[in-house]
Amino acid sequence: MRALLPSTLLALAATLPAQDLLVRAKTVVVAPDTVLTDGRFLVRDGKVAYVGSDVPADAAAKATVVDCGDAVVVPGFVLAPTTLGRDGDLAEGALPFTPDLRAAEAFDPWQDELAKLPRAGFTAAVLAPSPRNLAGGLGALVKPGATGGRVATADLHLALSLTAAARNPERPPTSLMGGVDLLRSAFAQAKSAAAAGPDVAVLRDVLQGGRKVAIAADTLVELQAALDLARDFGFEPVLVGARDADKALPRLVAQRAAVVLAPLAPEMRRAQLELPARFAEAGVPFCFSGNPEQTRLSAVLAVRHGLDRQTAWAALGRATATMFGAAGQVGALRQGCAADFAVWSGDPLDLGSSLRAVYVDGARVHGGQPSAAAPAASSSSTAAGGR
Numbered sequence: 001m002r003a004l005l006p007s008t009l010l011a012l013a014a015t016l017p018a019q020d021l022l023v024r025a026k027t028v029v030v031a032p033d034t035v036l037t038d039g040r041f042l043v044r045d046g047k048v049a050y051v052g053s054d055v056p057a058d059a060a061a062k063a064t065v066v067d068c069g070d071a072v073v074v075p076g077f078v079l080a081p082t083t084l085g086r087d088g089d090l091a092e093g094a095l096p097f098t099p100d101l102r103a104a105e106a107f108d109p110w111q112d113e114l115a116k117l118p119r120a121g122f123t124a125a126v127l128a129p130s131p132r133n134l135a136g137g138l139g140a141l142v143k144p145g146a147t148g149g150r151v152a153t154a155d156l157h158l159a160l161s162l163t164a165a166a167r168n169p170e171r172p173p174t175s176l177m178g179g180v181d182l183l184r185s186a187f188a189q190a191k192s193a194a195a196a197g198p199d200v201a202v203l204r205d206v207l208q209g210g211r212k213v214a215i216a217a218d219t220l221v222e223l224q225a226a227l228d229l230a231r232d233f234g235f236e237p238v239l240v241g242a243r244d245a246d247k248a249l250p251r252l253v254a255q256r257a258a259v260v261l262a263p264l265a266p267e268m269r270r271a272q273l274e275l276p277a278r279f280a281e282a283g284v285p286f287c288f289s290g291n292p293e294q295t296r297l298s299a300v301l302a303v304r305h306g307l308d309r310q311t312a313w314a315a316l317g318r319a320t321a322t323m324f325g326a327a328g329q330v331g332a333l334r335q336g337c338a339a340d341f342a343v344w345s346g347d348p349l350d351l352g353s354s355l356r357a358v359y360v361d362g363a364r365v366h367g368g369q370p371s372a373a374a375p376a377a378s379s380s381s382t383a384a385g386g387r
Contacts, residue, residue, distance in 0.1 A: 020044050021362055022060050025068035031332040032313035043339040046361035051335060068343050068370045071356060075333050076123025076340035078317040080260045080289045081139060081214060081240055083130055084113040091130035096172060097182060099158055100198035101137030103127045109148040117144045118358040118366035120292030121348065123340035124330045126320065131161040131216040134179050141326050146365045157212040157324050158202055162222045180225050187233045206235055212325050213237050220244040227251050238323045246275055252284050258323045263290030264298040277306035287319040300349055312349055343370060
């Protein structure tokens with residue numbers, strides 16, 4: 001019998017189904033409201049196929065087991081809108097209004113900032129255009145990987161900015177009022193059936209409820225302008241930065257706005273540290289911006305100042321995914337979501353806990369290899385807070 005060539009063997013291997021993984025741990029956080037004790041979930045083709053007692057016995061018996069022992073397995077964190085250190089590449093220098101530009105086209109799958117995400121437990125990031133442009137363009141959901149990152153969703157949300165960074169004395173808008181007028185004119189034009197063009201198509205998607213909108217705004221005047229725009233054109237905004245958001249809390253609630261808060265720090269005033277708890281009590285969804293280390297610390301500080309742990313968990317990933325329309329992909333270990341998870345020695349909201357390993361799409365991208373064997377017996381799971 002003639003031996004197969006190496007290239008033929010590789011081609012055959014590529015057609016074979018990947019080995020299922022059965023991930024087990026003392027604690028598995030499926031989502032902020034669902035925690036499994038002595039939990040497990042089955043990974044198939046990079047996605048969560050079954051969770052807890054739904055894992056079929058025959059599939060569990062054939063799978064390679066990743067046994068995390070007494071560790072805490074959580075969904076990978078999701079970084080809120082960021083340029084990943086490439087602000088210059090994600091801003092249009094000459095034109096202030098470019099809603100159809102795509103951040104995904106400037107994505108570098110090998111950049112250092114992306115590769116660093118798993119070291120802090122992050123498995124995805126919302127890559128956003130720079131706030132230096134009034135209408136910066138379309139954000140993307142990106143993910144790190146063992147051999148380079150990838151774009152998971154190319155056209156995630158429209159990024160607008162009413163901050164001082166978007167105003168320029170050398171080109172319009174030179175003032176907040178001018179920026180608001182430009183946006184209003186553009187949205188009004190998009191309402192017209194006669195209007196056409198790629199920029200109009202993006203705005204029309206917003207008006208029809210098919211695209212999320214994030215508006216960078218800091219001061220109360222900027223926030224009010226953003227909320228007025230959202231109210232008049234019928235969309236629910238995500239407000240980024242939102243330094244004075246506490247002063248607009250009733251309007252945030254009334255307009256179902258979400259907020260990406262600036263990172264917290266221990267030296268901040270008590271009122272700032274207690275703001276997340278106030279938002280949670282009022283029912284305003286929020287997450288934290290900043291670098292990965294700041295995000296986890298922000299959640300910890302918020303808990304220390306009155307925020308409930310479930311909401312703090314959500315602020316590390318699930319809330320971000322929901323705000324930007326990616327809840328079906330990342331931020332949870334529910335069936336159908338990407339198998340993005342981190343293995344911690346304890347609760348990540350305890351700064352004494354250490355990160356042991358991180359997996360993206362079911363593949364280990366950081367840390368050591370938990371004990372693995374194939375096949376293995378199934379384990380029992382119980383849920384707290386529902387399946």
